[in-house]
Amino acid sequence: MTRTPNRRLLALALATAMTSAPVIPALAQSADPFALGGSTPNTPAPGSFTVSDIRIDGLQRISAGTVFTYLPVERGDTMDSAKAGDAIRALYKTGFFEDVHLDRQGNILVVTVTERPAINKLTLTGNKDIKSEDLLKGLKEIGLAEGETFDRLALDKVTQDLSRQYNNRGKYNVEITPTVARLDRNRVDLTITVKEGKAAKIRHINLVGNDKFEQKDILDGWESREHNWLSWYRRDDQYSREKLSGDLEKLNSYYLDRGYVDFSIDSTQVAISPDRQDMFLTAGLTEGDQYKVSSVQVTGDTILPKEQVEKLVIVKPEQIFSRRLLEVSSEAITASLGNVGYAFAQVNPIPDVNRENKTVGINMQVVPGPRVNVRRVIFQGNTRTGDEVLRREMRQFEGAWYSQAAIDRSKIRLQGLGYFENVDVESKPVPGTNDQVDVVYNLKETTSGSFVFGLGYSQLGKLTTQVQLSQNNFLGSGNRVSVQAQRSYYQERYDFSYTNPYFTDDGVSLGYNVSWRELDYSDFNTAQYSTTSGIGQVVLGIPLTETDSITGMLGIDSNEILIGRTVTPPSIVDYLDALGRRTFHAWRAQVGWGRNSLNHALTPTAGTQQRVWIEATLPGSTVEYYKINYNFSKFWPLSRHLVLNTRTELGYGDSYGKDVSRLIDRDGPNGPLPPETITATGLPFFENFYAGGVRSVRGFTDNTLGPRQSSLSGGSYAQPLGGAFKTTGSLEMYFPTLLDTPAARISAFLDFGSVYKSYDDFDAGELRASAGIAMMWRSPMGPISISYAFPFKKQGPTYSADGKTQLDRGDELERLQFTFGGTF
Structure with a gap:
């Protein structure tokens, strides 16, 4: 027992x-x-x-x-x-x-x-570099979320992982403090407090072993830079492991692109100061000898004629070996094959290195893979826009052979609609097949119009009240509709416009414009007169190519002119007296050509937009005249941080047919004067071009540049008249990455231009110029534009010979200018 x-x-x-x-x-x-x-x-x-x-x-x-x-x-x-x-x-x-x-x-x-207790509340505080929504999403994946069971081991893992993420961003002083507060009913509140600290700055980068090239030339393309005066913007002095890894790959490419086939990076060292604020990077390297290309051949199944493929190879014998040129050649061949359906084509450059002769023979082996058919074109994210609106922009069709060029062009056309903030495209292989793909366009819609009932403000129009329904994608149909009633300091207007961009399946557009407005030009920073006008127009657009189109317009309008003889400049009074009337009727026609290759309708970074058009009143109108306009804008992507926009605008107008003359009686102080012959010639004053202001030459008051004339009552204030010839231009540098939103842009600009009475009066010395900074923001309430300019080429006041009498006060300056309100 x-x-x-x-x-x-x-x-x-x-x-x-x-x-x-x-x-x-x-x-x-x-x-x-x-x-x-x-x-x-x-x-x-x-x-x-x-x-x-x-x-x-x-x-x-x-x-x-x-x-x-x-x-x-x-x-x-x-x-x-x-x-x-x-x-x-x-x-x-x-x-x-x-x-x-x-x-x-x-x-x-x-x-x-x-x-184990349940998590009642999870709070993150102090995190700036990593967004809370991203952190909470990661925490949820490992079980740390409100309502889940609390696991102390998971919390410890989160603390370690967060520290690692911040270390990779160069923040080595980061402190992650988790706090667990016990509650009744077996619950806890979790608080994760982050003290990010400052990112460690790269104080010195040292390359050891570079005898052939200067260190400054090698480091020119690196993302990691030593601390410099632009680091506050570029943030290139902040150390991260990922950036350094990419820079070391650039170092390798730098030498391989210059023929150093045996180049190697022998060691890398990263040292940090005791206070964890300064980083010191050192890389030891062996350059080796420079190699040349001994021979180049293309082998494999080229699909296209071999001679055509060989022309795409830009690597030639006796050249210095360059891996970059090999990559460009390979990409050109795969792109050509991709455009005829071979979506998975590969080009394998096989080098034959002869170290004795320091040469490399290259065999470009082409592996086309299967010819691929597009099964479906899929759109994701278009909650408002109709499917047919998107499909009519497609150049890659379902059931057709895969074409990379057609897919890319379709993406550009979708971005050009202006309905989407972002357009991404990907090709997904169809499961179970090797010769079919689905092309998926992921769309992020943005405001393509709005309903506005409220207020706006600009320095020209002052307070503006308006009711406007403006929709560039009306009910998701792609049609543009705008109905507006607006009242401001200088005008009252009512407008209706409608455009169907696909009136026919071939892309012929048809639109209608109807408007009525009362405009007081004296409050428009121009001469003292006002107009009441009504307009009706029909507009037709015909596409010629993917980027080119022609437009035509036919309309009728009536314009009544009101003046005050003593306050209106004599040239305007004389023009009206010569015609003997104040109301003008016109049949109006317009024809134009335009080209648009911008990569985005709202925030372009590359491409060109230009348009030239001529507008004329038809014979039988009260006044017979014509106007020619030309606008040009080109975006140059200089780098990820900089985009240059160059633009210019030209305008010219004149009358055609016979001049109109009349004899006008004049009264003098001592009785009647002999009759005077008054002639109406040239472009009518109410069709003159104007310049100056936020939309042309910033820093100058709107519409004030160009010819001026005092009224019959005299005075030192000469009223702007506008002119028949206009020339303006601008150089503007955009900083796309300065603000972390595609809806806003900051830029530095140089504007120049002016207006002249006629083309014969053009004088380059009379051009005005300014420089400054600007911000544009597509806010939910409407676009906001703010600029601050320094006019450096301007006209000051003029005085009489004795210097006692001011004859003209000179250019009207307005350094800070802004507009707010309206729609996209």
Whole structure:
């Protein structure tokens, strides 16, 4: 009888040793939970019993059914120490419990658990470099989210991972402090406090072993830079492991592109100062010898004529070897094959290195792969825009051979609509096939119009009240509709316009414009007169190519002129007197040509936009005249940080047909004067061009540049008249990455231009010029434009010969200019 307890203790000790660590306290605290059964063959083995029932104690939030789902023991099972270990491990594995105990009451198995608390609230504070939504998404993936079960090990893992992420961004002083606050009902509040600190700055970069090239030339293309005066903008002095890895690859490419085939990076060292604020980078390298190209051949299945493919190879014998030229040649061949359906074509440049002669023979092996058919073109993210509006812009069609050029062109056309902030495209292979793909366009829609009922303000129009419905994508149909009623300091207007850009399936557009307006030019910074006009127009557009189109317009308008003889400049009064009328009727026609290759309608960074058009009143109109306009704008992407925009605008107008002359009676101080002949010639004054202001030459008051004339009442203020010839231009440097949003841009500009009475009066010395900075923002309430300019070529006041009388006060300056309100 004394040996039996020893066997039981031995079995218990072995079971305890074989189970995981959490089982030890559970079994150790059970005082002989499983008593011996019978000793006959039909009874349970010693140290086991048959489970008649199972009871779960300690549950608060988790249901007993959930525990039974994971518990590998059921009624009627024989329970022993091995199964006890399995049961405890299974329950711990769920992650729901901090502690698990197994006990026995008779033949009832008692499972006592201590639940892990639930996360009531999760708060992040102090994080700026990494957005909270990104962090919360990552925390949720590892189980740290509100409503989930709290796991201390997961919290420790998060702390370590966050520290690693900040270290990769160069912030080595970061402090991650998690706080756990216990609440009632077995809940906790988690707070993760981040003290990011300042990023360590790269104080010095040293290359060891570069004898052929200067260090400054090698480092010119690196993202990692030593601390400099532009680092506040570029942030290129902040160390990160990823940036350094990319820069070392650029170092390797620098030498391979210059023929150093045996180049190698022998060592890299990153040292940090004791205060963790300064970084010192060192790279040891071996340059080797320079190699030339001995021969170039194209092999494999070229699909296209071999001679045509060989012309795409820009690497030639006797050239210095360049890996970049090899890549360009390979990309040109794969692009050509991609345009005829071979989406997965590859070109493998196989080098044959002769180290004795320092030459490399190149074999461009072409592997076309299967010819690929596009099964479906899919659009994702277009919640407002109709599917047919997008499909009519497609140049890659379903069921057609894959063409990379057509896919890229389709993307450009979608971006040109102006409906989308972002357009991304990807080709997804169709599962189960090797010759079909789906082309997926991922779209992010933006405001293509708005309903405005409210206020706007500009320095020219002052306070503006308006009600406007403007929609460039009306009800997702792609049609443009605008209805507007507006009242401002200088005008009252009512407009309606409608354009169907696809009046025909070939892309012929048709539109209508109707408007009525009262405009007081004296408040428009121009001469003292006002007009009341009504306009009706029909506009037709015909596409010629992917980028070119012609437009035509036919319209009728009526324009009534109101003047005050003593306050209106004499040239305007004389013109009206010569015609003997104040109301002008016109049949108007316009024809124009335009080209648009911009890569984006809202925020372009590359491409050209230009338009030339001539507008004329038809014979039989009150006044017969014509106007020629030319606008040009080109965006030059200089780098990821800089985009240069060059633009110019030219305008010229004149009358055609016979001049109109009349004899006008004049009254003098002593009685009637002899009649005077007055002639109406040239472009009518109410069609003159104007310059100056936020939309032309910034820094000068709107519409004030060019010819001026005092009124009959005299005075030192000469009123702007505008002119028949206009020339303006601008150089503007945009900083796309300075603001972290595509809806806003900051730029530095140089504007120049002026207006002249006629082309014959053009004098380059009379051009005005200014420089400054500007910000444009497509806000939810409408576009906002703010600029601050320094006019450096301007005309100051003029005085009489004795210097006592001011004859003219000179150019009107307005350094700070802005507009707010309106629609996109």
